[in-house]
Amino acid sequence: MTFLATIGSFIFSMLAEVGRVSIFARDAVIRGLLPPWYFRQLIDQIIRIGYNSLPVVGLTAFFTGGALALQIYIGGTRYNAENLVSSIVALGITRELGPVMAGLMVTGRVAAAIAAELGTMRVTEQIDALTTLSTNPFKYLVGPRILAAVITMPVLVGIADIIGILGGFIVGTTSLGFNYAAYIKNTTDFVEFTDVTSGLIKAAVFGFIIALMGCYHGFNSKGGAQGVGRATTNAVVSGSILILAANYALTSLLFSE
Amino acid sequence: MAEPHIVLENIHKSFGSKHVLKGVNVGVGKGRSLVVIGGSGSGKSVTLKCILGLLHPEKGSIRVDGQEITDLRGSALDQMMGRFGMLFQGAALFDSLTVWRNVAFGLIQGKKMKPGEARAIAIDKLAEVGLGPELADISPAELSGGMRKRVGLARAIAPEPEIIFFDEPTTGLDPIMGDVINNLIVDSVKRLGATTITITHDMASARKIGDDIAMIYKGKIVWCGPANEIDQSNNPYVDQFIHGREEGPIEIEL
Numbered sequence: 298m299t300f301l302a303t304i305g306s307f308i309f310s311m312l313a314e315v316g317r318v319s320i321f322a323r324d325a326v327i328r329g330l331l332p333p334w335y336f337r338q339l340i341d342q343i344i345r346i347g348y349n350s351l352p353v354v355g356l357t358a359f360f361t362g363g364a365l366a367l368q369i370y371i372g373g374t375r376y377n378a379e380n381l382v383s384s385i386v387a388l389g390i391t392r393e394l395g396p397v398m399a400g401l402m403v404t405g406r407v408a409a410a411i412a413a414e415l416g417t418m419r420v421t422e423q424i425d426a427l428t429t430l431s432t433n434p435f436k437y438l439v440g441p442r443i444l445a446a447v448i449t450m451p452v453l454v455g456i457a458d459i460i461g462i463l464g465g466f467i468v469g470t471t472s473l474g475f476n477y478a479a480y481i482k483n484t485t486d487f488v489e490f491t492d493v494t495s496g497l498i499k500a501a502v503f504g505f506i507i508a509l510m511g512c513y514h515g516f517n518s519k520g521g522a523q524g525v526g527r528a529t530t531n532a533v534v535s536g537s538i539l540i541l542a543a544n545y546a547l548t549s550l551l552f553s554e
Numbered sequence: 555m556a557e558p559h560i561v562l563e564n565i566h567k568s569f570g571s572k573h574v575l576k577g578v579n580v581g582v583g584k585g586r587s588l589v590v591i592g593g594s595g596s597g598k599s600v601t602l603k604c605i606l607g608l609l610h611p612e613k614g615s616i617r618v619d620g621q622e623i624t625d626l627r628g629s630a631l632d633q634m635m636g637r638f639g640m641l642f643q644g645a646a647l648f649d650s651l652t653v654w655r656n657v658a659f660g661l662i663q664g665k666k667m668k669p670g671e672a673r674a675i676a677i678d679k680l681a682e683v684g685l686g687p688e689l690a691d692i693s694p695a696e697l698s699g700g701m702r703k704r705v706g707l708a709r710a711i712a713p714e715p716e717i718i719f720f721d722e723p724t725t726g727l728d729p730i731m732g733d734v735i736n737n738l739i740v741d742s743v744k745r746l747g748a749t750t751i752t753i754t755h756d757m758a759s760a761r762k763i764g765d766d767i768a769m770i771y772k773g774k775i776v777w778c779g780p781a782n783e784i785d786q787s788n789n790p791y792v793d794q795f796i797h798g799r800e801e802g803p804i805e806i807e808l
């Protein structure tokens with residue numbers, strides 16, 4: 298009986314959390330995206346979320362592309378299909394690994410930073426102070442962060458795609474002995490426009506998830522330094538899980554032909 | 555008789571099983587200054603946050619100019635909040651902004667003032683609270699506790715709101731600076747004609763600032779009257795509090 302009660306209360310609290318996140322997301326979109334807009338905040342966030350994430354996303358993509366090329370080569374030789382390396386690297390990066398790896402890395406960087414910043418503002422009453430200074434915290438804090446993440450993630454993933462493919466190209470042409478021209482030709486022949494756009498659409502959705510989780514957990518943190526720490530952890534964990542779940546859902550619903 | 559500017563009627567607020575406000579009734583007339591006294595943890599700050607819409611009471615009515623504000627949401631609430639200013643107990647300065655941008659925040663964001671003009675006003679307001687212009691461009695993290703409090707005060711009065719709340723404005727200040735701040739509050743009330751509620755533990759400050767004084771105990775107002783009658787209140791709670799005696803009806807939770 299107590300076992301069932303535990304499961305029951307777990308499910309109830311899960312559903313309540315889903316409800317709260319949904320209401321927060323609705324408020325964030327409706328109130329955050331309506332005027333007045335805070336352009337200064339938006340530019341600030343684009344720099345912080347997008348520009349400052351470039352190194353980490355670029356490095357991740359480079360090594361992922363390189364490792365992917367090695368793996369496919371090892372697997373491919375068993376079936377005499379080494380020639381597929383370039384095209385599978387390109388497909389894997391643009392459709393799947395580019396957005397997912399970038400999404401997870403940016404979650405670690407950005408969702409954590411947003412949750413810590415807004416969490417500290419919450420527990421030191423800075424968010425309350427905003428409302429007494431004629432400024433709606435949703436518009437001033439949440440809106441610019443979500444918009445900046447949705448705008449910058451596709452750009453980041455576009456760059457990650459290029460660097461990832463470049464990583465595969467360098468490994469392929471140096472240690473695997475592929476011909477430069479043939480590698481490039483195979484890549485451009487196989488990759489279609491939709492392979493790239495599907496990844497960029499995913500990226501925009503992931504950007505929304507990352508900023509939403511950072512803001513939600515930051516806004517609802519309570520109880521001093523410990524509460525802010527908890528908010529940060531929750532933002533990263535829930536952001537990562539939601540990204541992986543959304544990735545599966547988007548792949549299976551939208552992009553499978 | 556017209557209704558006072560701000561009216562609280564039977565306000566109840568709990569956090570979980572903890573019943574903090576148990577029916578607060580109080581009113582402040584237009585342009586008047588109410589001082590709220592009471593023990594630590596008695597619900598003074600919570601009362602102000604209920605009026606500001608930062609906390610939602612479970613029961614009761616809060617009216618400003620006769621308009622019910624507990625059920626306001628969205629942009630109607632934003633608009634109502636634009637009429638309020640507040641000095642938070644912990645100052646609540648924005649640590650991502652410099653000192654002058656903190657003071658000018660309500661002017662730039664709320665009143666859409668140009669930064670150059672707002673900066674000049676911010677520096678004036680800093681001078682009024684005894685802070686020099688050399689502090690304008692530093693980060694609030696570099697200030698002492700009392701200086702943060704004064705920056706918070708300058709920020710609250712800069713947009714010249716019609717209603718201002720001060721949560722312990724003189725706590726953490728030396729007696730002389732405390733008196734400067736008391737005068738400033740009295741003065742801004744007179745000059746702006748603002749309606750104010752001030753929370754304080756400092757009886758000298760309460761007598762100086764207050765037209766009326768209300769005492770809160772265990773989530774209720776136990777006494778409310780003109781400031782100059784507080785010594786003749788014949789209320790055992792008030793007498794114990796203003797004389798700081800350990801014996802009396804107030805139970806001290808240790």
Ligand SMILES: Nc1ncnc2c1ncn2[C@@H]1O[C@H](COP(=O)(O)OP(=O)(O)OP(=O)(O)O)[C@@H](O)[C@H]1O
Nearest residue numbers: 569572574592593594595596597598599600601643
């Ligand atoms: N957000 C909150 N969550 C839970 N409990 C709270 C919260 N805010 C206040 N309380 C509780 O409400 C009670 C009243 O708090 P409040 O801050 O109003 O006290 P106060 O009268 O301002 O005291 P002080 O003079 O020390 O500032 C306290 O017991 C506090 O623990």
Ligand SMILES: [Mg+2]
Nearest residue numbers: 598599643721
């Ligand atoms: Mg307090």
